[in-house]
Amino acid sequence: MTYPYVPAKYDYGVRTGPALGLLFHMAEGGGTVGYLSRTPPRGVSVHAVCDVRGVVTQMLPWAHISGSLNPSNRSTDKGYFGRSHLLAVLGNRWSDPNGAVLSMEIEGFASLGPSAEQVDAAVAWGLDMKRRYPALRGALGHADQTDTKRCPGTRPQMQAVFARVGGHGIWRTPTTNAPANGEGTLKITDPNPALVDVAKGVEMFSPSGQSLGLVSGPISGQVSPYEVEVGGGHYRLLRAAPDGVTQVVLVHNPDANARPVPPPAPADCAVQVETARRVALADARAALSALR
Ligand SMILES: [Zn+2]
Numbered sequence: 001m002t003y004p005y006v007p008a009k010y011d012y013g014v015r016t017g018p019a020l021g022l023l024f025h026m027a028e029g030g031g032t033v034g035y036l037s038r039t040p041p042r043g044v045s046v047h048a049v050c051d052v053r054g055v056v057t058q059m060l061p062w063a064h065i066s067g068s069l070n071p072s073n074r075s076t077d078k079g080y081f082g083r084s085h086l087l088a089v090l091g092n093r094w095s096d097p098n099g100a101v102l103s104m105e106i107e108g109f110a111s112l113g114p115s116a117e118q119v120d121a122a123v124a125w126g127l128d129m130k131r132r133y134p135a136l137r138g139a140l141g142h143a144d145q146t147d148t149k150r151c152p153g154t155r156p157q158m159q160a161v162f163a164r165v166g167g168h169g170i171w172r173t174p175t176t177n178a179p180a181n182g183e184g185t186l187k188i189t190d191p192n193p194a195l196v197d198v199a200k201g202v203e204m205f206s207p208s209g210q211s212l213g214l215v216s217g218p219i220s221g222q223v224s225p226y227e228v229e230v231g232g233g234h235y236r237l238l239r240a241a242p243d244g245v246t247q248v249v250l251v252h253n254p255d256a257n258a259r260p261v262p263p264p265a266p267a268d269c270a271v272q273v274e275t276a277r278r279v280a281l282a283d284a285r286a287a288l289s290a291l292r
Contacts, residue, residue, distance in 0.1 A: 054117030089138030113155025
């Protein structure tokens with residue numbers, strides 16, 4: 001899909017991590033494209049505006065950072081919106097929320113909600129972003145990040161936007177390549193350790209089957225202690241650091257490019273391989289026992 005393009009006044013440069021969430025606002029008025037293209041107060045910008053007719057205008061390159069949230073704001077759980085959604089979707093990037101979202105202003109008022117045409121247009125945009133950015137894992141409203149605004153409101157039409165892009169908060173539906181929710185069904189199918197290489201951009205999953213986003217740089221020669229089966233699919237278990245936190249992740253077998261661990265040479269590296277294998281095994285056991 002392509003969109004009419006009007007540059008926003010404020011562009012915060014290229015995103016440094018993956019886009020994790022869609023973010024929706026209601027604009028509390030109209031004329032939003034013009035407003036954001038001039039010199040709006042507080043350096044506000046968004047990636048896209050859905051106008052009153054349901055026309056979506058792009059205002060920033062999708063790979064750039066918009067400025068539609070005040071990072072110093074804080075939120076609490078308060079019914080539909082709340083901080084737990086922010087944390088579930090953005091993880092440890094919650095405190096730099098503008099850097100982890102693709103944002104949209106919908107013209108109109110939170111108290112009325114979007115029109116039927118706007119719902120369709122906002123949903124089409126959200127699904128388009130999901131196709132372009134498969135690491136997206138949830139949808140947020142402004143009020144998930146702040147207690148100072150009732151934006152974008154909870155009218156049924158607004159809730160329909162969230163429902164139709166995959167749900168408000170973290171999306172539970174696994175993507176095509178994902179293990180089904182594997183709680184209690186994770187089975188070791190190959191107990192032999194292997195060295196795995198994973199290309200940049202491959203999707204990682206938690207042991208319970210949730211998407212953890214895409215591998216941000218190539219992984220090579222990582223020791224994987226087991227192959228496991230989850231929901232009928234085969235995965236290699238390894239240690240990786242999605243969002244900077246080292247943890248046990250699953251990578252779909254064909255993507256894992258596993259090769260046998262070479263026989264230990266009487267050199268220092270054999271010690272390193274053995275140590276890495278033991279650490280990986282301990283992690284794997286912890287992850288497995290947490291599931292039981
Ligand atoms: Zn807002």
